Amino acid sequence: MLALYFRLIGARVRAQLQYRASFWLQLVSFGLVSGLEFAVIAILVGRFGGVGGWSVAETALLYGLTSLAFSFAEMVGRGFDAPFERLIQQGGFDGVLSRPLGSFFQILTSDFQLRRLGRSAQALLVLGYAFAQLEIAWTPDRLLLVPLTVASGATIYLALVVIGATLCFWTVRTPEVINVFTFGGEQLTSYPLSIYQEWLRTFFLFIVPVGFANYPAGLYLLGRADPHGLPAWLAWCAPLAALAFLALALRFWAFGVSKYTSTGS
Numbered sequence: 059m060l061a062l063y064f065r066l067i068g069a070r071v072r073a074q075l076q077y078r079a080s081f082w083l084q085l086v087s088f089g090l091v092s093g094l095e096f097a098v099i100a101i102l103v104g105r106f107g108g109v110g111g112w113s114v115a116e117t118a119l120l121y122g123l124t125s126l127a128f129s130f131a132e133m134v135g136r137g138f139d140a141p142f143e144r145l146i147q148q149g150g151f152d153g154v155l156s157r158p159l160g161s162f163f164q165i166l167t168s169d170f171q172l173r174r175l176g177r178s179a180q181a182l183l184v185l186g187y188a189f190a191q192l193e194i195a196w197t198p199d200r201l202l203l204v205p206l207t208v209a210s211g212a213t214i215y216l217a218l219v220v221i222g223a224t225l226c227f228w229t230v231r232t233p234e235v236i237n238v239f240t241f242g243g244e245q246l247t248s249y250p251l252s253i254y255q256e257w258l259r260t261f262f263l264f265i266v267p268v269g270f271a272n273y274p275a276g277l278y279l280l281g282r283a284d285p286h287g288l289p290a291w292l293a294w295c296a297p298l299a300a301l302a303f304l305a306l307a308l309r310f311w312a313f314g315v316s317k318y319t320s321t322g323s
Contacts, residue, residue: 096180130174131216133171137166140232252286
């Protein structure tokens, strides 16, 4: 199945690279737009001398981690976004159900946006800036924690996209409210969670766990203590939170598929 996945994604990538000028323009534009996002954050944090005791460089660490995770989720999970919405509206999901492969796998491999590498590159540049400015004691556990956190964050964002797509089985269109948790969650976690009220911190750590995309890892990497008492070992729970949330999204997807009604056209 893994070999088939890479074969199908390889075909998608080759198709996108057929129009190289368009591809590179889109890739650069994604990088520039996301770069403006961080520029706004840096200006605001710099203007006030920090936010919640976090400097510009420390905030850059949070932004870089969550933005990189989000870019990977967008790249891999694009099939569950607008393409799936059109599939439901046009009755094309009937064809998906008639094929021997599982519906989740088919939608997952239906699109792959390589141009999202523009956002990924910008996030890596911000992370590089943060690592250069901050005095992080790079021990083996810290080195391991960075890719583990990014992978966990990408999985959490992907699960959110799947949940949004599943709602299409009832609403036909992806509800805009899901953007509160995807794009909104990415914006919210660009700042330290400690600045928000307790209910919001709890919600984005233990219900919709986008906070695990960066905040616990940021505390661990910097050797900071959370003012609200979050334990340092919580950073290592990110993979568990991601897998549990993805499992929930997959169960919801299976339930949605079971309730799908053909357009009859």
